[in-house]
Structures are given as structure tokens and as C-alpha cells.
Amino acid sequence: MAFEFELIATDGRARAGILHTPHGDIPTPCFAPVGTQATVKAVPPRDLTELNASLVLANTYHLHLRPGEDLVQQMGGLHEFMQWNGPILTDSGGFQVFSLTQINKIDDEGVTFRSHIDGSQRRLTPESSMAIQQALGADIIMAFDQCPPPKDRETVEKAVARTHNWAARCREAHPYDDKQALFGIVQGGIFQDLRAQSAEFIQSLDLKGYAIGGLAVGESKAEQYETLDFTLPLMPNNRPRYLMGVGDPDDLCEAITRGIDIFDCVIPTRLARHGAAFTFDGRINMKNARFKDDPNPLILDEAFKSYSQNFSRAYLRHLMIAKELLGYYLLSLNNIAFLITHVQNMRQAIIEGRLAEYTQTFLQRYLGRSQ
Incomplete structure (x- = not known):
């Protein structure tokens, strides 16, 4: 079949x-x-x-x-x-x-x-x-x-x-x-x-x-x-x-x-077009002034894989403020990668019998520090 x-x-x-x-x-x-x-x-x-x-x-x-x-x-x-x-x-x-x-x-x-x-x-x-x-x-x-x-x-x-x-x-x-x-x-x-x-x-x-x-x-x-x-x-x-x-x-x-x-x-690309990005510490607004000189990648997790990780938050903020198309692309990559990774992590947790532990840890971090 x-x-x-x-x-x-x-x-x-x-x-x-x-x-x-x-x-x-x-x-x-x-x-x-x-x-x-x-x-x-x-x-x-x-x-x-x-x-x-x-x-x-x-x-x-x-x-x-x-x-x-x-x-x-x-x-x-x-x-x-x-x-x-x-x-x-x-x-x-x-x-x-x-x-x-x-x-x-x-x-x-x-x-x-x-x-x-x-x-x-x-x-x-x-x-x-x-x-x-x-x-x-x-x-x-x-x-x-x-x-x-x-x-x-x-x-x-x-x-x-x-x-x-x-x-x-x-x-x-x-x-x-x-x-x-x-x-x-x-x-x-x-x-x-x-x-x-x-x-x-x-x-x-x-x-x-x-x-x-x-x-x-x-x-x-x-x-x-x-x-x-x-x-x-x-x-x-x-x-x-x-x-x-x-x-x-x-x-x-x-x-x-x-x-x-x-x-x-549609949420990952729709949010990207409005300058919002998913992170494990909650959703953030990349137009926020506090990212103006932030040298860190968008996701502070070395295990997270996305081309968007090659760029600093300062650069991503610049792109969004300038309304450059590259910014929408990179934030879309980040947001799609985040949701796919999140669900894949849950799948692995199911296979290993630790889903409750994963979801509790994820939600505490994601919702507890949502910005």
C-alpha cells in the first residue's frame, strides 16, 4: 500500500x-x-x-x-x-x-x-x-x-x-x-x-x-x-x-x-513578516531596541540548526527596521525550524518515554520567560 x-x-x-x-x-x-x-x-x-x-x-x-x-x-x-x-x-x-x-x-x-x-x-x-x-x-x-x-x-x-x-x-x-x-x-x-x-x-x-x-x-x-x-x-x-x-x-x-x-x-511565516521570532525563551520582537548591539544568534542553543543562526540579533534587527527582504527570509527560516525542531524533540521524547519531562521543561522555559 x-x-x-x-x-x-x-x-x-x-x-x-x-x-x-x-x-x-x-x-x-x-x-x-x-x-x-x-x-x-x-x-x-x-x-x-x-x-x-x-x-x-x-x-x-x-x-x-x-x-x-x-x-x-x-x-x-x-x-x-x-x-x-x-x-x-x-x-x-x-x-x-x-x-x-x-x-x-x-x-x-x-x-x-x-x-x-x-x-x-x-x-x-x-x-x-x-x-x-x-x-x-x-x-x-x-x-x-x-x-x-x-x-x-x-x-x-x-x-x-x-x-x-x-x-x-x-x-x-x-x-x-x-x-x-x-x-x-x-x-x-x-x-x-x-x-x-x-x-x-x-x-x-x-x-x-x-x-x-x-x-x-x-x-x-x-x-x-x-x-x-x-x-x-x-x-x-x-x-x-x-x-x-x-x-x-x-x-x-x-x-x-x-x-x-x-x-x-501559517504562524511561523506570518510572525516573521511582523518581525517576531520564536526562541526557547519565548517569542521576541526583533524590532526591539535592546537587540541593537546584541552579538548573539537568534536561538541561544548550539544544538539548534538553521541558516539564520549565522547572523547576530543586531543584524536581524537592522534588517527588520530597514524592511529588507532578507530579514523576512531569515526570521521565516528560524520560526519554521523552531516548530519542526520542537515537534521532532517531542517525537523523540515519546519514543524514549519521557514526554512529560520534556513538555514540562519546555513550557516552563517558553511561557515563563515569554517576552
């Missing part, structure tokens, strides 16, 4: 595994950088390889609007188009439809919306989402779902029913072979009974993996963790579990401890 999930170690509810794909293995837990428009902002694929990235995301909605899935397919598919040889995951486009567009109509068949680029009217359905993702050629593709505000029960109930209907249609429209793995998405907001209903239905479709959607969209961290607590025990052990859109270092600790395998988030 081209897609197989191998569980190699557990520590409490946390898991270490390997997801085998046609474009290489994904050691889990893993953090996947987001390449919205077939590019991780400011970071070449060569550098992602050097940072040990094992999975990259691309965005169905954005690539459908520009340059179009037909062109990407003509150019050889996403791997050839963006010159990334590792595994790729594409989302369904649903989240962007609901968050970025002026929606004209949501119905049981799909969504009619206006493009945020040129205002043209478009239509997205489960079937068209599958067709777009198949043309893009990603290794892992996501079922089309409705992502509602997490605390509005009436809206969440309707979204869960629609998500189930759409997931079944995606399953029917997707040629289930070894070239692409279809993942389903469990919805239900912060409501335990709705999450249970959704987990049961989505699993009945017998998909290659399962995601938890509808979190990190307005609920508190405590509500997010509580939702994971009652949802994850309902999900199968022999399939990868993907928490969509979560990337804060402390959230990664909490979610991995509870049994999540795959993460993605």
Missing part, C-alpha cells in the same frame, strides 16, 4: 509513528509549513529540505483562483510546479470560502461565492473540490466541509449535518487508489455530543486519515484542549490524526500529549 500509517511508540496518549506516502515518509508527530500559493512564503524548497520538513501544505481555494488547477496539472502537478519532492497536503478550500469571501449562498449542494481577487462568481461543491485536488496532484487531500463558529450550537448542528453529507459525496467522487489519500474532517464546535456524532460518521467512510476541524477559530485555549480531550478517544488508533490550523508552540505540546499526529499553521 502506498499509504500506510505505522505506529511505533506511545507515551500515555501521545503517539510516534510514520505515515508512508508515494513521495516519502512523514515521521509523526510532524509540523507542516503552509505553502498557500504553492510556496512557503519567502522560503525555497531547498531550505525546507534542509530544515527536515516532511510535509508541506498548499491551498485549494487560492490555487483554483490563481493560476488554476488546469495549469498546475499541465505543468506536471504541484510537486513539479513548486519543485518540492516531498509529500504535499491540499485542503478542501472550504475554510477559505467561509473566511475570505463574500458568500452569496450556502446550500446542501455546495457554496456560491465571489472571488476575493476579481469578484467573479464561483461555485464550489464536494465533487468540484475533489476534482481540483486531484488535478493539483497532492498526496493527501481533504474532504470538503463547513467550518462554523465553534460556539453557536444551531449553526454548528447544521454544519455537522452538511459536513457529513459532503464527506460522503467526496468519498464517492474520489477514486480510492494509492495515488492520493482522502482525509475526512470531524466537526462539532465545542459540543461533545456533536463531536461524537461527527467522529462516528466520518469514520464510517473508512478513510486514510482523520482531521479535527473547527478549532483555533474563536474558542479559548482551555476550550480547545477540552474539545481534544473528549474527541480524540473517539478516533481510531490505526489512522493519522490531523489538527488543522494549530501551530503555537504551547498548543503543540498540549495537542501532541493528547494524541495528535499532524499539524499545520
Whole structure:
């Protein structure tokens, strides 16, 4: 089988595994950088390889609007188009439809919306989402779902029913072979009974993996963790579990401890564009005057590997103040490397049976000195 999930170690509810794909293995837990428009902002694929990235995301909605899935397919598919040889995951486009567009109509068949680029009217359905993702050629593709505000029960109930209907249609429209793995998405907001209903239905479709959607969209961290607590025990052990859109270092600790395998988030490159950098002593603002003559590298840890470590904090501050593009590149490298390293450290801790010790030490340092 081209897609197989191998569980190699557990520590409490946390898991270490390997997801085998046609474009290489994904050691889990893993953090996947987001390449919205077939590019991780400011970071070449060569550098992602050097940072040990094992999975990259691309965005169905954005690539459908520009340059179009037909062109990407003509150019050889996403791997050839963006010159990334590792595994790729594409989302369904649903989240962007609901968050970025002026929606004209949501119905049981799909969504009619206006493009945020040129205002043209478009239509997205489960079937068209599958067709777009198949043309893009990603290794892992996501079922089309409705992502509602997490605390509005009436809206969440309707979204869960629609998500189930759409997931079944995606399953029917997707040629289930070894070239692409279809993942389903469990919805239900912060409501335990709705999450249970959704987990049961989505699993009945017998998909290659399962995601938890509808979190990190307005609920508190405590509500997010509580939702994971009652949802994850309902999900199968022999399939990868993907928490969509979560990337804060402390959230990664909490979610991995509870049994999540795959993460993605735009946060490392978005923070870099605003001059913020991850360090083991908390997030720092590189525009701060106190770094003006600081000769140290960004991460004060000799074991941390990133090209950004060749430069002083003083130089990085200068680049950000001067709005030089190199600064955005170097901070993006640092932030992606930090999250990948953090998750890899947790994976090793799971294998060695010391996850609780690692997370306690990490969180005490990261949150205790956050700046």
C-alpha cells in the first residue's frame, strides 16, 4: 500500500509513528509549513529540505483562483510546479470560502461565492473540490466541509449535518487508489455530543486519515484542549490524526500529549513578516531596541540548526527596521525550524518515554520567560 500509517511508540496518549506516502515518509508527530500559493512564503524548497520538513501544505481555494488547477496539472502537478519532492497536503478550500469571501449562498449542494481577487462568481461543491485536488496532484487531500463558529450550537448542528453529507459525496467522487489519500474532517464546535456524532460518521467512510476541524477559530485555549480531550478517544488508533490550523508552540505540546499526529499553521511565516521570532525563551520582537548591539544568534542553543543562526540579533534587527527582504527570509527560516525542531524533540521524547519531562521543561522555559 502506498499509504500506510505505522505506529511505533506511545507515551500515555501521545503517539510516534510514520505515515508512508508515494513521495516519502512523514515521521509523526510532524509540523507542516503552509505553502498557500504553492510556496512557503519567502522560503525555497531547498531550505525546507534542509530544515527536515516532511510535509508541506498548499491551498485549494487560492490555487483554483490563481493560476488554476488546469495549469498546475499541465505543468506536471504541484510537486513539479513548486519543485518540492516531498509529500504535499491540499485542503478542501472550504475554510477559505467561509473566511475570505463574500458568500452569496450556502446550500446542501455546495457554496456560491465571489472571488476575493476579481469578484467573479464561483461555485464550489464536494465533487468540484475533489476534482481540483486531484488535478493539483497532492498526496493527501481533504474532504470538503463547513467550518462554523465553534460556539453557536444551531449553526454548528447544521454544519455537522452538511459536513457529513459532503464527506460522503467526496468519498464517492474520489477514486480510492494509492495515488492520493482522502482525509475526512470531524466537526462539532465545542459540543461533545456533536463531536461524537461527527467522529462516528466520518469514520464510517473508512478513510486514510482523520482531521479535527473547527478549532483555533474563536474558542479559548482551555476550550480547545477540552474539545481534544473528549474527541480524540473517539478516533481510531490505526489512522493519522490531523489538527488543522494549530501551530503555537504551547498548543503543540498540549495537542501532541493528547494524541495528535499532524499539524499545520501559517504562524511561523506570518510572525516573521511582523518581525517576531520564536526562541526557547519565548517569542521576541526583533524590532526591539535592546537587540541593537546584541552579538548573539537568534536561538541561544548550539544544538539548534538553521541558516539564520549565522547572523547576530543586531543584524536581524537592522534588517527588520530597514524592511529588507532578507530579514523576512531569515526570521521565516528560524520560526519554521523552531516548530519542526520542537515537534521532532517531542517525537523523540515519546519514543524514549519521557514526554512529560520534556513538555514540562519546555513550557516552563517558553511561557515563563515569554517576552
